[in-house]
Amino acid sequence: MNLKGKIGLNLKILRERKGLSLRALAEASGGLYSASRLGNYEQGTRMLPLDCAINLAGPLDCSPSDILMTNIKATEMLSTLNDDHLELLQAIIEAPEELQAGIRRLLNVPESE
Numbered sequence: 001m002n003l004k005g006k007i008g009l010n011l012k013i014l015r016e017r018k019g020l021s022l023r024a025l026a027e028a029s030g031g032l033y034s035a036s037r038l039g040n041y042e043q044g045t046r047m048l049p050l051d052c053a054i055n056l057a058g059p060l061d062c063s064p065s066d067i068l069m070t071n072i073k074a075t076e077m078l079s080t081l082n083d084d085h086l087e088l089l090q091a092i093i094e095a096p097e098e099l100q101a102g103i104r105r106l107l108n109v110p111e112s113e
Helices: 003-017 022-028 035-043 050-060 064-068 072-079 083-094 097-106
Strands: none
Touching (some): 003 035, 050 064
């Protein structure tokens, strides 16, 4: 999959995660982008420009980098998490290092370098 396709897939995953249709996202963009154009971005037939990622980040409740990142596996994995899972992950990320280390030991996850 080329870069346009990867970014398009990110856009689609993030849009579907918010429960928005292409038309609803087009309306949420304030009319900056048509549903057809957004569909072209998602299908990878057009490259999604940076200003578009910036403008769509608000309606998608994400950052522009979430749209533009190319680690599809991570994006797909995150798209399967519900709000409770995301809240738990955020709490672990914000926890003191000693608590994080204890959680890693409990789950038998090696420490990252």
